Amino acid sequence: MSIKNRYWVLASYPEGMPVENNWRLESKEISDVPNNHILARALYLSVDPYMRGRISAKQGYAKGVELGSVMCGGAVAEIIESNHPDWHPGELVETINFGWQEYAVLATDGLTRVDPDIGPPHAWLSYLGMPGITAWIALNSVGKPKSGETVLVSAASGAVGQVVGQLAKSYGCRAVAVASSQTKLDWCTNLGYDAGVNYRASNDLNADIRQACPKGVDIYFDNTAGPIHDAAMQNLALRARVIVVGTISLAGKFDEPDTGERFLRQILVNRARIEGFLVFDHLEMYPEARRTLAHSAAHGQLVFKTDFMDGIESMPAAFLKLLHSENMGKQLVRTAGSHGYPE
Amino acid sequence: MSIKNRYWVLASYPEGMPVENNWRLESKEISDVPNNHILARALYLSVDPYMRGRISAKQGYAKGVELGSVMCGGAVAEIIESNHPDWHPGELVETINFGWQEYAVLATDGLTRVDPDIGPPHAWLSYLGMPGITAWIALNSVGKPKSGETVLVSAASGAVGQVVGQLAKSYGCRAVAVASSQTKLDWCTNLGYDAGVNYRASNDLNADIRQACPKGVDIYFDNTAGPIHDAAMQNLALRARVIVVGTISLAGKFDEPDTGERFLRQILVNRARIEGFLVFDHLEMYPEARRTLAHSAAHGQLVFKTDFMDGIESMPAAFLKLLHSENMGKQLVRTAGSHGYPE
Numbered sequence: 001m002s003i004k005n006r007y008w009v010l011a012s013y014p015e016g017m018p019v020e021n022n023w024r025l026e027s028k029e030i031s032d033v034p035n036n037h038i039l040a041r042a043l044y045l046s047v048d049p050y051m052r053g054r055i056s057a058k059q060g061y062a063k064g065v066e067l068g069s070v071m072c073g074g075a076v077a078e079i080i081e082s083n084h085p086d087w088h089p090g091e092l093v094e095t096i097n098f099g100w101q102e103y104a105v106l107a108t109d110g111l112t113r114v115d116p117d118i119g120p121p122h123a124w125l126s127y128l129g130m131p132g133i134t135a136w137i138a139l140n141s142v143g144k145p146k147s148g149e150t151v152l153v154s155a156a157s158g159a160v161g162q163v164v165g166q167l168a169k170s171y172g173c174r175a176v177a178v179a180s181s182q183t184k185l186d187w188c189t190n191l192g193y194d195a196g197v198n199y200r201a202s203n204d205l206n207a208d209i210r211q212a213c214p215k216g217v218d219i220y221f222d223n224t225a226g227p228i229h230d231a232a233m234q235n236l237a238l239r240a241r242v243i244v245v246g247t248i249s250l251a252g253k254f255d256e257p258d259t260g261e262r263f264l265r266q267i268l269v270n271r272a273r274i275e276g277f278l279v280f281d282h283l284e285m286y287p288e289a290r291r292t293l294a295h296s297a298a299h300g301q302l303v304f305k306t307d308f309m310d311g312i313e314s315m316p317a318a319f320l321k322l323l324h325s326e327n328m329g330k331q332l333v334r335t336a337g338s339h340g341y342p343e
Numbered sequence: 344m345s346i347k348n349r350y351w352v353l354a355s356y357p358e359g360m361p362v363e364n365n366w367r368l369e370s371k372e373i374s375d376v377p378n379n380h381i382l383a384r385a386l387y388l389s390v391d392p393y394m395r396g397r398i399s400a401k402q403g404y405a406k407g408v409e410l411g412s413v414m415c416g417g418a419v420a421e422i423i424e425s426n427h428p429d430w431h432p433g434e435l436v437e438t439i440n441f442g443w444q445e446y447a448v449l450a451t452d453g454l455t456r457v458d459p460d461i462g463p464p465h466a467w468l469s470y471l472g473m474p475g476i477t478a479w480i481a482l483n484s485v486g487k488p489k490s491g492e493t494v495l496v497s498a499a500s501g502a503v504g505q506v507v508g509q510l511a512k513s514y515g516c517r518a519v520a521v522a523s524s525q526t527k528l529d530w531c532t533n534l535g536y537d538a539g540v541n542y543r544a545s546n547d548l549n550a551d552i553r554q555a556c557p558k559g560v561d562i563y564f565d566n567t568a569g570p571i572h573d574a575a576m577q578n579l580a581l582r583a584r585v586i587v588v589g590t591i592s593l594a595g596k597f598d599e600p601d602t603g604e605r606f607l608r609q610i611l612v613n614r615a616r617i618e619g620f621l622v623f624d625h626l627e628m629y630p631e632a633r634r635t636l637a638h639s640a641a642h643g644q645l646v647f648k649t650d651f652m653d654g655i656e657s658m659p660a661a662f663l664k665l666l667h668s669e670n671m672g673k674q675l676v677r678t679a680g681s682h683g684y685p686e
Contacts, residue, residue, distance in 0.1 A: 053612075222607075225605075225607040225608075229607065244607055244610050244611045245611075246611070247607050247608055247611060250607070250608065257604045258604065258605045258606075258607065258608070259602065259603060259604050259605065260602060260605055261600045261601065261602050262568075262601045262602065262603055262605055263601075264565075264568040264572065264587055264590050264593070264601065264619075265568075265590055265593065265601070267587050267617060267618070267619040268587045268588075268589070268590060268619040268620075268621070269396075269619070270619060271618070271619040271620065271621050271624060272618070272619050273616060273617065273618040273619070274610060274616065274617040274618075275610070275614070275615070275616040275617075276607075276610040276611040276612070276613060276614045276615050276616070277611075277614065278611070278614050281614060
């Protein structure tokens with residue numbers, strides 16, 4: 001067996017906003033699958049905001065990607081060859097450890113079996129995968145929404161935000177979207193969001209959020225940090241919960257201090273809580289989260305938009321599209337392996 | 344009955360740091376105690392950081408003091424006359440609703456009976472009162488300290504901080520003090536604090552806190568906001584809890600936005616939690632808190648320093664002393680009524 005693999009390595013650390021030539025496409029033959037490992041072929045490669053944190057020299061919550069190493073990332077893939085008794089060729093797996101590549105030789109400890117009966121394979125990277133599970137766990141276990149409360153969501157049409165809004169509505173909350181275009185807000189309305197703010201068109205984000213959240217913000221699901229965070233903090237209701245899930249608006253100044261107004265008086269006056277959330281801390285809740293999301297999707301109570309680009313060559317472009325908020329829904333890259341699978 | 348009462352009214356809203364002539368001493372005869380009211384004579388008047396928030400035009404968690412009205416504040420007082428069957432002359436009471444005055448006519452719904460057997464009367468304004476109870480409830484219910492964790496405390500020799508440090512030590516934590524002078528830090532050492540940082544003498548607060556908290560800050564008990572907060576945020580341990588209890592360092596720029604570095608990446612990376620705390624939200628926990636604190640004090644496990652000034656004339660000066668961090672321990676003003684009571 002010998003397969004030619006193409007993969008992206010990190011060529012340089014970005015200064016500010018990443019650019020395409022921070023990565024380099026390389027290729028190499030794969031001819032060996034060690035004991036207890038598998039060889040898998042990508043169907044869908046995931047593009048996620050957390051990747052920005054892995055290509056910074058700064059300390060993050062996980063080890064960064066080294067220069068010259070394969071860029072990190074998750075995928076849904078098909079097992080081509082197996083040297084492990086529990087995993088078989090033809091089976092589909094999801095793993096965060098795949099990398100930006102067409103094929104991967106993988107240890108089996110980070111693999112999740114993809115059950116094609118509960119959703120299309122790519123859903124394991126979106127509403128049945130990390131983004132959907134993030135939405136479900138963070139909203140339920142940190143936000144603890146109560147019926148009648150207002151849930152404000154930034155990047156509301158994104159992979160996480162789409163799910164948050166629909167969950168919030170299902171709990172009887174008012175869901176308010178913040179997004180970067182009217183097209184995105186229209187999709188949010190379709191998802192059930194009650195109101196929306198286009199932050200790129202807004203002259204006064206603080207006032208626009210106040211108008212969209214007349215009783216104040218009980219839960220702010222913060223996927224972005226930056227100016228939307230600042231406006232949300234000035235509209236907190238008593239005992240508000242701010243869930244810090246992502247900081248994508250800082251992507252262009254990742255290694256600089258983020259300066260601006262701080263809100264300790266608002267936190268104190270409103271007895272508000274701000275909490276950082278990382279889904280990998282909550283592995284024990286994944287099965288329940290995935291089961292619940294799959295059930296909702298099967299009953300038409302959860303709809304979801306995915307933005308596909310094609311071919312391994314597209315990976316940096318797809319990631320930059322995400323960082324520039326130009327994606328419409330969950331950003332994925334589809335490879336030749338995906339041919340014939342339902343979407 | 345006719346008694347001449349002296350009291351401080353708010354003469355003007357401060358611009359920035361308050362000054363003495365923001366208040367005006369007035370006097371008036373009290374000749375009537377309505378039904379279900381009492382007349383009480385102050386023994387000790389309390390001076391507390393929260394008062395800064397009540398003399399601002401900005402929205403706070405409580406209604407502000409109006410110009411020309413008696414300045415708000417708590418006291419321990421003796422009942423002189425009663426028109427309520429449950430309260431009797433000679434009994435001691437504690438109330439947050441007394442005001443900066445020598446006498447007060449009070450409804451009885453905000454009164455707490457002072458039991459002189461479990462501590463000197465003035466303790467109802469310090470370690471058996473709001474500051475001590477704040478320390479106990481906030482540390483236990485928000486901080487949830489575990490043995491071996493590091494608890495960093497700003498204003499560590501103040502009314503709240505003294506209690507926090509001793510509680511943290513009793514839970515097996517490393518307690519680290521931040522204060523404005525070596526004298527205060529010496530007292531903190533006496534209380535059991537393991538290390539201390541003099542923020543006025545520090546050239547690099549971030550580095551000094553890092554050195555004093557080599558395993559990072561698990562709980563930051565934030566009585567101050569400002570530069571100490573900023574340095575603490577850069578030294579958070581994984582799953583740190585930041586309890587925002589006071590913002591006294593903002594006293595001089597209360598009505599301006601507080602700008603500087605923000606720490607959302609640190610919050611996310613460390614999955615940290617910041618939470619605003621107001622003790623009045625937790626009235627149901629007061630009895631347990633007070634009982635526990637009194638028990639510790641009776642067994643020599645809780646010691647406490649109080650800074651007394653004398654006479655109603657001293658109220659603004661005592662409050663300004665607190666805002667300028669010049670007090671040594673809980674700041675109180677003692678009036679003639681306190682004569683003969685144990686301290």
